[in-house]
Amino acid sequence: MKLFEVYPLFDITITRGKGSYIWDDKGNKYLDLYGGHAPVSIGHSHPHYVKKITDQISKLGFYSNSIQNPLQQELADKLGEASGYDNYELFLCNSGAEANENALKLASFHTGRKKIISFSKGFHGRTSLVVAITDNPKIIAPVNETENALILPFNDVLALKKAFAQHEICAVITEGIQGLAGIHEASQEFIQAIRDLCDEHQAVYVCDSVQCGYGRSGKFFSTDYYNIKADIYTMAKAMGNGFPIGGVLISPKFEAKFGMLGTTFGGSHLACAAAIAVLEVYKKENLLTNALKVGSYAIKQLQSIKEIKEVRGKGLMIGIELAEECASVRKKLLFDYKIFTGTSSDKKTIRLLPALNITTQEIDVFVEALKKCL
Ligand code: PLP
Numbered sequence: 001m002k003l004f005e006v007y008p009l010f011d012i013t014i015t016r017g018k019g020s021y022i023w024d025d026k027g028n029k030y031l032d033l034y035g036g037h038a039p040v041s042i043g044h045s046h047p048h049y050v051k052k053i054t055d056q057i058s059k060l061g062f063y064s065n066s067i068q069n070p071l072q073q074e075l076a077d078k079l080g081e082a083s084g085y086d087n088y089e090l091f092l093c094n095s096g097a098e099a100n101e102n103a104l105k106l107a108s109f110h111t112g113r114k115k116i117i118s119f120s121k122g123f124h125g126r127t128s129l130v131v132a133i134t135d136n137p138k139i140i141a142p143v144n145e146t147e148n149a150l151i152l153p154f155n156d157v158l159a160l161k162k163a164f165a166q167h168e169i170c171a172v173i174t175e176g177i178q179g180l181a182g183i184h185e186a187s188q189e190f191i192q193a194i195r196d197l198c199d200e201h202q203a204v205y206v207c208d209s210v211q212c213g214y215g216r217s218g219k220f221f222s223t224d225y226y227n228i229k230a231d232i233y234t235m236a237k238a239m240g241n242g243f244p245i246g247g248v249l250i251s252p253k254f255e256a257k258f259g260m261l262g263t264t265f266g267g268s269h270l271a272c273a274a275a276i277a278v279l280e281v282y283k284k285e286n287l288l289t290n291a292l293k294v295g296s297y298a299i300k301q302l303q304s305i306k307e308i309k310e311v312r313g314k315g316l317m318i319g320i321e322l323a324e325e326c327a328s329v330r331k332k333l334l335f336d337y338k339i340f341t342g343t344s345s346d347k348k349t350i351r352l353l354p355a356l357n358i359t360t361q362e363i364d365v366f367v368e369a370l371k372k373c374l
Helices: 047-059 070-083 096-111 128-132 157-166 188-201 222-226 269-285 287-303 327-335 360-373
Strands: 014-018 021-024 029-032 089-093 115-119 149-152 169-175 204-208 232-235 246-250 308-314 317-322 349-352
Touching (some): 029 360, 070 246, 070 269, 096 128, 149 157, 157 169, 169 188, 188 204, 188 222, 269 287, 287 308, 287 360, 327 360
Parallel strands (some): 115 149, 115 169, 169 204, 204 232
Antiparallel strands (some): 317 349
């Protein structure tokens, strides 16, 4: 059977990983600054993670959400402690798109409304509603089209106020730092306006933290820098270090009802073991502090390269905008210097989303290689 070809592939076969390095089937070693689109948060094959998953699978990988699963509560407790949102409640699912889909569904159940505000160049996943609230026509199938989506310019407070004045809004969803768009931070004023307008109109503020959350920015959620709380936070990528798991963090104002959300696989024993291991490593290795320290170091080093037009981001979520399209530089980094970096929807911007325990020495290797490429 042929694979359905939806991904353009590099002709590289990765067979193993350790920390921030991965190896191909020919024995070549690569520095991984992209973590396979950001999920790799504690590094490849972290010994604590391997042990925890191995122990769990030898006992029980999966049963259903109709029995007690103490691992879910352990994960919720550890997540409450790590994030500081211990009064919020947790719904577990399997991916970022699913987390956002459930968050918006919850907002609609709660308000009884339909209109969702999202922002230009944002990305929230590929399922039906969340794909409809993106402004990339190539990924929206006719069946996904909806009149319930209002897509506004990012960081535009005036447009936001106007939309609230004209429509009955169910929810506003935005990334704290737009990732796929090429690393663009929401302004404090913009996030404050979302919070204030949602409060004023009893709408729900959903913070998509699938990419920028879970410590990547140096705080648990990137909007924590602004001392503003969203009603719902969605998470996935870094949560399982590559094991598929997603989560919805729900403020106490929402009331759970049996059956309102659900999933077969979400919160399985194995997924919880993976996510618990991740949070234990975060705590032991102080990864939020490391993300901020190494990220700030990387940004400073990159800003000193005169060929770079702009360096954007916070912590270990970094966008490097070049004067020209970055494809050839990324290719050179990959094939000549054996360094994986990421793309973005802005063809001039390279994205870095490394593991949160990457070191300054590993950043130095990249900076030297990039200087040579430029
Ligand atoms: N939200 C954001 C901000 C993302 O970056 C992504 C994926 O890149 C998603 C949602 C969708 O996550 P998933 O691919 O796990 O469905």
